[in-house]
Amino acid sequence: MIERDLVIIGGGSAGMSAAIAAYDAGLTDILIVEKGRQLGGILNQCIHNGFGLEEFKEQLTGPEFMTRLAVEVKKRNIPIRYQSNVLDLTKNKVVTYSNAKEGIVKVKAKAVILATGCYERSAGAIQIPGERPSGIITAGTAQLYLNEMGALVGKRIFILGSGDIGLIMARRLTLEGAKVLGVSEIMPYTNGLNHNIVQCLHDFDIPLYLSHTVTKTYGKSRLEKIEITEVDEKFNPLPGTEKEFEVDTLLLSIGLIPSNDLLKKLGLPVSKARGAIVDEHYMTDIPGIFSTGNVLHVHDLADYVAAESRSCGKGAAAYVKGAWNLDSPSFNVNPGNNVLYVVPHRVRLANLDDHLTIKFRVNRPLKNQVLTFTFNGEVIKKIVKPIIIPSEMQKVRLPKEVFNTQEGELIVSSEDRT
């Protein structure tokens, strides 16, 4: 069997960043297994701006951002297997992948990083009543068709869900000549970044219907019409508030889900973020198996994915070199009041360099809050936030010194400011 120090599954921003960091930490025997024909993953179809401000201090498009990383991967001569699907991953870190050239290959790795990204929630997940004509597709699929294949998915379009991909597609489709009649969001607030609401909807006078959802679809072979209805706070449609739109396409932008099939195969638990349970270097409960990027928790920005994955890659290198004491004491990190999830879930203080980065989301929009970090009953940090929304991931660095012991529990909560 072929042996490798590190196998990275996925060559998007997470996989590439992890590979570069692991290599630079002295672990050079790396293999990247990528399902696509090129590196970069989903960034290849994200032709819009907004990438790179954190990582490169300049405004880049998705393809430009991924090229910066791909150039670094190639400089290091890190081998890549393209158009390769991982079929299996065992607890002993044997990765089985297949491709047309090599057939089925088994690789025994000392460490494995899961960097498989996420996928879109589809129509089946939300059970829209009505007929099942063609023309109901996810926003990301429409993005792939338009940006990589040059095909416009429809002429009159409605978008269900106010996630960022949906907003970005509202603008893209409008610029390409389609008419976007509106965006509906079942929640009373949007799930997209504010700057996308402005430049993708306001710029083109596309109405946003908050607390509205699609309640019916009509059409025999192709979608002809949809009905949206206002909902109450329990998401029940309010009779009499129906509106109809004649459209040939309904785009769904209703959320992203980590692609965690391999994790489930390993029998590992799934977090509230629908990813792995990990430690401070993003290692799962199985020593040597790591998870990073959107497969761990869905990020707002590729920049954040890159930063997290660097830390993961460095961690994987330290693990393979035996630089870590896996038996050293640890504390748990748990979500408290108003917090949906926290990453990481467990921290071995001894293995941290100088600070701990905590990432989390609140579970609903809140005003006048104090982000509160409570360690074994004692508040160790507070951050005042006038407004805080679920769609903006919070990222807080805590210096190692604020922890006076290595064990116990850190609770992250958002409390009312009094």
Next chain:
Amino acid sequence: MKELICIICPRGCRLKVDDNLNVTGNLCPRGIIYAKTEMTNPTRVITSTVKINSKNAVRLSVKTAQAVPKAKMFDCMRELDKVMVEAPIHIGDVVIHNICETGVDVIATKDIEE
């Protein structure tokens, strides 16, 4: 007083601009420039694609190297429709000079080797 959401980066600062174009609420200096431009002559960077003759791709992603006037966005899109480029092409290569007399070039945002 007008309230704006800054679109320069994904942070989306909530800006306030008074009648004398004094800006508050920005977390970086770019917010001030954005608010002033937005109040006087709003501009946007366009990202799109053009046709490419290549073995591996049918579209090349492109952007305007700087922001263009918002009112000229659709004119620029029509110009992009007319273009066909040949591989190889590299990030930063100019695809259209001075699009729609804006003084701004359209450049490739991806490397396509063959």
